[in-house]
Amino acid sequence: MKLAISGKGGAGKSTLAAALVLLMARRGRKVLAVDADPDANLAAALGIPASEQEKLIPISRQAALIEERTGAEVRQYGQIFKLNPDVSDIADSFAYHHKGAALLILGAVDRGGGGCACPENVLMRALVTDLVLYKDDALVMDMEAGVEHLGRATASGVDRMIIVIEPGQRAVDSTRRILRLAHDIGLQDIRLVANKVTGPEDVRFIRDAFPQNKFIGVIPYREEFRRADRVGRSVLDGLPDDLLHCFENILTNLEAPL
Numbered sequence: 001m002k003l004a005i006s007g008k009g010g011a012g013k014s015t016l017a018a019a020l021v022l023l024m025a026r027r028g029r030k031v032l033a034v035d036a037d038p039d040a041n042l043a044a045a046l047g048i049p050a051s052e053q054e055k056l057i058p059i060s061r062q063a064a065l066i067e068e069r070t071g072a073e074v075r076q077y078g079q080i081f082k083l084n085p086d087v088s089d090i091a092d093s094f095a096y097h098h099k100g101a102a103l104l105i106l107g108a109v110d111r112g113g114g115g116c117a118c119p120e121n122v123l124m125r126a127l128v129t130d131l132v133l134y135k136d137d138a139l140v141m142d143m144e145a146g147v148e149h150l151g152r153a154t155a156s157g158v159d160r161m162i163i164v165i166e167p168g169q170r171a172v173d174s175t176r177r178i179l180r181l182a183h184d185i186g187l188q189d190i191r192l193v194a195n196k197v198t199g200p201e202d203v204r205f206i207r208d209a210f211p212q213n214k215f216i217g218v219i220p221y222r223e224e225f226r227r228a229d230r231v232g233r234s235v236l237d238g239l240p241d242d243l244l245h246c247f248e249n250i251l252t253n254l255e256a257p258l
């Protein structure tokens, strides 16, 4: 499964991504978590200690790696460089291992003119393309908020997407834009998860906005999530059983055909 998790800013993308990654790892699946948000915080949601997080350098900032693989200097234009750098070992060499899962932080890539041909972009594109071909492991990509990334290689190789929606008109509008763009890039398997739900009215509001789309879960608004965030605990650590069941259901529904 090559899953991208998308949604409006703050909807709960990283929370859900971390929970699914940790659950898959608990179930003994080989899973690669990819933080594709320039404002990366999946490591925190996975409960990686702050002192360790400091050591995690995003791929886009690994100048030596980029230069070695592309044969050109980063942030320099007008150079000749390899358009198909070898990236097949990067996930294995650069991933951070935590609680049975592997984490790769992509980092920010300069979008200059929508996909400029600079070495760092070429390497990142090759890497993402390679990751989605990655054996038969599960790949969970925590995306940046909004929709801009959807036109890029980042999402074009994934085979399913979850859009996280919170009960609110702006989140509904965001979701509509994401659905349109996902459709444009030919992504067919899109499922919705309602998050931060405080009652049946919230569920109805979200469901009524998307009667045609498949909902695979509802996560209540709960203080436990914010507390875990504040104290730097993983999303799943110390989670009450009812919330754990929410994520288990989502994973089961996700693995079932659309």
Ligand SMILES: Nc1ncnc2c1ncn2[C@@H]1O[C@H](COP(=O)(O)OP(=O)(O)OP(=O)(O)O)[C@@H](O)[C@H]1O
Binding pocket: 007, 008, 009, 010, 011, 012, 013, 014, 015, 016, 037, 144, 145, 195, 196, 197, 219, 220, 221, 222, 223, 225, 226, 227, 229
């Ligand atoms: N169900 C929930 N109940 C209460 N708080 C929640 C819930 N889900 C997420 N949160 C909190 O909301 C905040 C944003 O969550 P998260 O970082 O997962 O969102 P995001 O979509 O990844 O945000 P960003 O767009 O900034 O990457 C965090 O403080 C998180 O703990």
Ligand SMILES: [Mg+2]
Binding pocket: 013, 014, 015, 037, 041, 042, 142
């Ligand atoms: Mg996030």
